[in-house]
Amino acid sequence: MIPIADRLAGAPISWGVCEVAGWGWQLDAGTVLSQMREAGLVATEFGPDGFLPDDPQDKAKALADKGLFAVGGFVPVVLHDPSFDPVRTIGQALAGFKAAGAGTLVLAAATGSNGYDGRRDPGLDDDGWQVLLRNLDRLARLAGGMGITATVHPHVGTMVETSDDVERVLAGSGIGLCLDTGHLLIGGADPVRLAGEHAGRIRHTHLKDVDAAWARRVRSGEVSYTEAVRGGLYRPLGHGDVDIASIVASLEGAGYDGWYVLEQDTILAGPPPAASVQAGPSQAGDLSPIADVRTSIDHLLAIAGSLS
Numbered sequence: 001m002i003p004i005a006d007r008l009a010g011a012p013i014s015w016g017v018c019e020v021a022g023w024g025w026q027l028d029a030g031t032v033l034s035q036m037r038e039a040g041l042v043a044t045e046f047g048p049d050g051f052l053p054d055d056p057q058d059k060a061k062a063l064a065d066k067g068l069f070a071v072g073g074f075v076p077v078v079l080h081d082p083s084f085d086p087v088r089t090i091g092q093a094l095a096g097f098k099a100a101g102a103g104t105l106v107l108a109a110a111t112g113s114n115g116y117d118g119r120r121d122p123g124l125d126d127d128g129w130q131v132l133l134r135n136l137d138r139l140a141r142l143a144g145g146m147g148i149t150a151t152v153h154p155h156v157g158t159m160v161e162t163s164d165d166v167e168r169v170l171a172g173s174g175i176g177l178c179l180d181t182g183h184l185l186i187g188g189a190d191p192v193r194l195a196g197e198h199a200g201r202i203r204h205t206h207l208k209d210v211d212a213a214w215a216r217r218v219r220s221g222e223v224s225y226t227e228a229v230r231g232g233l234y235r236p237l238g239h240g241d242v243d244i245a246s247i248v249a250s251l252e253g254a255g256y257d258g259w260y261v262l263e264q265d266t267i268l269a270g271p272p273p274a275a276s277v278q279a280g281p282s283q284a285g286d287l288s289p290i291a292d293v294r295t296s297i298d299h300l301l302a303i304a305g306s307l308s
Contacts, residue, residue: 116157182208
């Protein structure tokens with residue numbers, strides 16, 4: 001089994017880099033990648049279009065120059081609309097992944113609207129679900145044929161968001177699951193139970209810790225997802241209400257050998273000051289992404305040590 005320390009990856013959104021228009025201050029790739037390696041991460045997801053070079057070889061070189069491996073990345077696409085075929089969009093993304101040496105596709109079932117503050121409706125009817133589930137399996141086969149593992153990412157503000165949505169995907173398709181511990185909790189699912197009962201379906205992991213009070217406010221519709229992120233929804237590992245230790249123990253005990261991506265969605269109001277590189281968890285409103293990542297790494301490595 002590859003040690004957990006060698007399967008630690010980052011995500012640009014932990015540094016506030018996001019595809020949503022108006023999300024916040026966007027740091028440059030050089031700064032983010034350098035800080036990832038400085039913090040002790042060995043790989044990263046790609047982040048949104050435009051963050052890294054478009055050319056796959058240039059993208060891979062940008063990572064290699066910083067000492068990072070390419071994991072793959074998050075691709076939101078409409079999957080429930082029978083008039084839209086996602087194969088062309090995902091096929092292009094997969095070709096880029098393969099050329100860059102990345103092995104994991106993380107699909108999100110986009111609503112078709114910008115951002116993640118929507119989808120307060122009941123969701124899909126049976127016909128819409130059948131289209132979505134068929135597309136998940138089609139895209140998993142397409143990715144598998146190129147040597148890439150496809151997963152579906154339950155995500156706030158998408159068509160796969162709630163506990164019922166997750167159960168329907170698990171029962172109605174064969175695609176692997178991206179276990180995002182934060183989005184699952186916010187959507188009303190239990191990530192600890194899922195890790196314990198469905199470890200064999202989990203092919204990729206996004207580790208987040210969450211303030212449960214903020215999660216309840218998002219779930220009830222009291223605040224938007226973006227407002228909650230800005231207010232402190234996500235915490236460094238070990239400083240929120242998700243039982244990260246139990247989740248990692250379940251996965252490792254089941255033979256999970258995939259990436260652990262440290263991903264605390266962050267919104268930056270401006271460039272982080274030089275003081276933000278110090279260790280220790282930030283408070284809501286602080287601008288210290290690397291400090292939070294270091295805190296999360298320390299917590300996860302302590303868990304890994306307890307399992308060895």
